[in-house]
Amino acid sequence: MILASRATGSEGRPHHQFRLSEGCIALSQTLADGRRQIVDIVGPGALVGIVLGDKNRMTAETLSYCHIERQHGDDVDKTYSAICEAMKRIEAHTVLLGRKTAPERVASAILDLSERFSRPQRAHFESPVFNLYLGRGDLADWLGLSLETVSRCFTRFKRAGLIDFDEPEIVTLLNTPALQAIADGAASA
Amino acid sequence: MILASRATGSEGRPHHQFRLSEGCIALSQTLADGRRQIVDIVGPGALVGIVLGDKNRMTAETLSYCHIERQHGDDVDKTYSAICEAMKRIEAHTVLLGRKTAPERVASAILDLSERFSRPQRAHFESPVFNLYLGRGDLADWLGLSLETVSRCFTRFKRAGLIDFDEPEIVTLLNTPALQAIADGAASA
DNA sequence: CGCGCGATTGATTCGAGTCAAGCAGTGTGG
């Protein structure tokens, strides 16, 4: 499914925003020769359409069943805090893309997505399990890597006992602190 | 000069924003081991403090003499369009960091900065000259490259007759379309 | 002068990309 990117009026600020209440959406841009970069992954609670901005050539595609509700633009405080969230995500991602190594990127992504898409845990002592809505190729386009490199990092983390997965999209976190250390650039592998 | 990053109220939306009327400011984040990433370069007319968001650990440093004026937060339309501009900049930069090669990044940066910091041209047939407010190291931290790679790209463009410079911070554009082609990933070198 | 800082240039290394199989799961049609 492709969403049209018309959430705003012709020039001024938008009269309403769209809030994603359920699901996962990827916003991406593509260069002339086909190189693709996913600019943001939108999860439940976030606004679709801010990142789209006003006149940006941006493609949005849903990565799951999605439910979007209209939020009236009058709720300025709510909108403002959602914009701040989006900014924070993109800033953090900028650092990731500019300065982190491949394993650091993948660890960061796993932790980020696990927080935003974690399934309700049955018991508090269970390891958190979550659904990666992105395939390896989408992850690559989000993290500025190649599909193969992403895959290699996953198997490396799996072999190191940091994560586990049987189906490649359903991931269990086995050692969150170690992953965090890698994501922060404090650990070697 | 280091600016404190307190432009907002404790939790809600800010009561006022700060608009940069003159000069150039770099907003950056740094990883534990010292790797630095400049997240945005703020030029005249743009708001300082949006990108800072609410609770972001972000360093702002001026790269020139700067003049900042307070803009009251009530001017929502103006603020909104400034936010859109900032979003556009960061989105474009995300694509740059994730998917562009070193020469493409440098060409993009030169064109971006030339637009935002071009000196008034004496005559319309003159080649545009502008002041790079960033040194090679800052450019590297902005473009996700090493200082040396940035330098090499500059000399490469100079030898190819695309740009010229005597002092390394004052650049003349000699072939804007070719630079644009490189920036867009449509040309090889 | 001698020092320090920023930029340039060169030689070498290395991380991630590319190219190329191979494998499992899923669906389709004979």
Add this chain to the structure above:
DNA sequence: CCACACTGCTTGACTCGAATCAATCGCGCG
């Protein structure tokens, strides 16, 4: 039911672009 194609993931061998390491240069300054 099986052969076949197709899609997404994994794995391995090799290449290459950019990082790193290391001089060197030029300039401003105490």
